Amino acid sequence: MASTTEILSRSVAGMNALATVFLVIGILRIKAGDRIGHGKAMGAAVVTSALFLALYLFSKVHLWVAVGQTNIIYREGSGMTWDKALYYLILFPHIALAIVVTPLIIWAVKLAKAERFEEHKRLTRWVFPVWLYVSVTGVLVWAFMEFSGSLAAVVAKAP
Numbered sequence: 612m613a614s615t616t617e618i619l620s621r622s623v624a625g626m627n628a629l630a631t632v633f634l635v636i637g638i639l640r641i642k643a644g645d646r647i648g649h650g651k652a653m654g655a656a657v658v659t660s661a662l663f664l665a666l667y668l669f670s671k672v673h674l675w676v677a678v679g680q681t682n683i684i685y686r687e688g689s690g691m692t693w694d695k696a697l698y699y700l701i702l703f704p705h706i707a708l709a710i711v712v713t714p715l716i717i718w719a720v721k722l723a724k725a726e727r728f729e730e731h732k733r734l735t736r737w738v739f740p741v742w743l744y745v746s747v748t749g750v751l752v753w754a755f756m757e758f759s760g761s762l763a764a765v766v767a768k769a770p
Contacts, residue, residue: 614766616677619670624753626663630656631746638739650723657720660746678768685761698755705748712741 613621637652671681685698715738722731756762 614769615673616670616766616769617762619666619673620683620753620756620762623663623666623670624750624757626659626666627746627749627753630659630663631743631750633659634739634743634746653720653723656742657716660716660742663749674765678765680765683756683761683765685755686759687761687764694755694759698752701748701751701755705745705752708741709745709749712738712745716742 633652633656637649637656640646640648640652674683675681685702686692686695689695715734719731719734719738722728722734
């Protein structure tokens with residue numbers, strides 16, 4: 612049976628994957644001229660991303676309580692390898708862009724709710740690809756952890 616740490620890690624990745632699906636549906640709906648379908652898909656992406664954030668923060672608290680650390684270190688102590696370099700090349704922009712894009716997503720939603728669609732469109736030309744990148748790379752970061760044994764190593768530390 613999966614540990615709480617594994618379940619939380621997989622749930623966080625699942626929320627990112629689901630947000631990606633809603634984002635793609637949303638862009639396809641607006642390109643098809645379906646403003647209502649677009650709004651529903653993007654609303655689902657916002658809710659899913661909010662659930663992601665709540666689960667992500669909870670997983671950090673859980674890690675701290677369970678093993679005394681807030682992060683899972685990718686292949687701890689293995690030195691710098693090509694896969695570790697690739698992992699960090701994905702991780703660092705993922706984190707920075709996630710921090711930057713979050714308030715912009717909220718602003719884009721406010722513009723759409725206020726029916727300020729031209730401003731919404733101008734903003735989302737930049738926000739959408741960044742949000743999509745953050746969602747996709749969130750799943751990639753999880754995959755690195757899951758399939759490298761890094762997650763299992765942290766689970767093994769838990770009492």
